[in-house]
Amino acid sequence: MAREDEKVLDACLRAGIAIPFSCRDGVCHNCLCVAVSGEIPEAAQRGLSEVQIAQSMFLPCRCVATQDMEILPAQAVKLFTETIVQGKALLSQEMCKLLLEPTLISACVQGEFINLRAPDQSVQSLRIMNQPAEDYFLEVHVQHSAHDSFSDWVFDVLQVDQSLFMQGPFLLQQSVVAAPSITPRAKYPPTDLLLWAALQGGKLLAVILQDFYSRVYQDPLLSPYFHGTTMQRSIEKVYSFMQRVCTGEDTFFGEQPKNSHHWMVISDDIYRHRSALMLSCQQRAGLSPEMSKRWFAIEDYYKHDIVKSVAIPRQLDGVDLPLEGYGDMVLDAGSICDGCGRVIEVGEHVRYHVRLGTLYCTACKGD
Ligand code: FES
Secondary structure, three states: OOOOOOOHHHHHHHOOOOOOOOOOOOOOOOOOEEEEEOOOOHHHHOOOOHHHHHOOEEOHHHOOOOOOOEEEEHHHHHOOEEEEEEEEEEEEOOEEEEEEOOOOHHHOOOOOEEEEEOOOOOEEEEEOOOOHHHHOOEEEEEEOOOOOHHHHHHHHOOOOOOEEEEEEEEOOHHHHHHOOOOOOOOOOOOOOHHHHHHOHHHHHHHHHHHHHHHHHOOOOOOHHHHOOOOHHHHHHHHHHHHHHHHHOOOOOOOOOHHHHOOOOOEOHHHHHHHHHHHHHHHHHOOOOHHHHHHHHHHHHHOHHHHEOOOOOOOEEOOEEOOOOOEEEEEOOOOEEOOOOOOEEOOOOEEEEEOOOOOEEOOOOOOO
């Protein structure tokens, strides 16, 4: 029990609780702790980063408690601690929802990330989907991926009431680098339902994409990449892709960015130019800076598949396809024949150049 006007650090030391400290004046941050419950006075977070504040960290040497507080050393968020599975449900064949016993509950906020560790030591970073402090459980969604031992374990082995190890939360995905991950990169980044809500369930997304592509098709640097593809096709593809990434729903049946951009040589400058154009469209539509950041986090997830100095082969089931020559496919969205210029309808068979991406209707040979 702290005395009147007594700092939390002093109260702990008086009670024999060893908290590291040095300056006793909010400078060295040696005493940094996490409040698991109880209100943190503003003065106790002065000088901390946004990330630390969002994680309910505070400096006990500057904190006079205004109510009961339950506290832990800050290093606790860096440790893997045991949690229990309270619920498990399949949202689709590829997506499993887990409800976890709360750990560091007051430090967990929707949109942050936690790491979960399977018994084979594989680790996966997952976004917190709910408001844990309100629900008193943590909800995360695990995407099933081929050759991913973690998701295999979650889907096939993990049971309700079973324990597993959790680390975090982390405000930003980059913070997660502290945790060694030996799992291959997932096909899609973590879902982002908050971004989808900010995009008004797709309404605002459609407005932004319409604005963006009307500018892209006029842009001398970007328009060559869309030669032979109608603007409507480009918009539909990106719309369904964003919907798939944000919601986890099976709405996208096109190719992954690595394949769809395989023939394009896109420099960092072009990528930056395109991002700046996209940002201006998001701002015109009134998307907040925080949501723009989340949108670009999705785009950056694929950046290394897109920015390159030479064309790379398209892959099918892990096998490289030739860089030259033609392939056949059935169109999943309307386009224009590069041979005769006529509109090719959805469902028509076309030939396409594997490197250039040019399309030809059945009446044109294309070579
Ligand atoms: S002891 Fe230095 S910041 Fe608290």
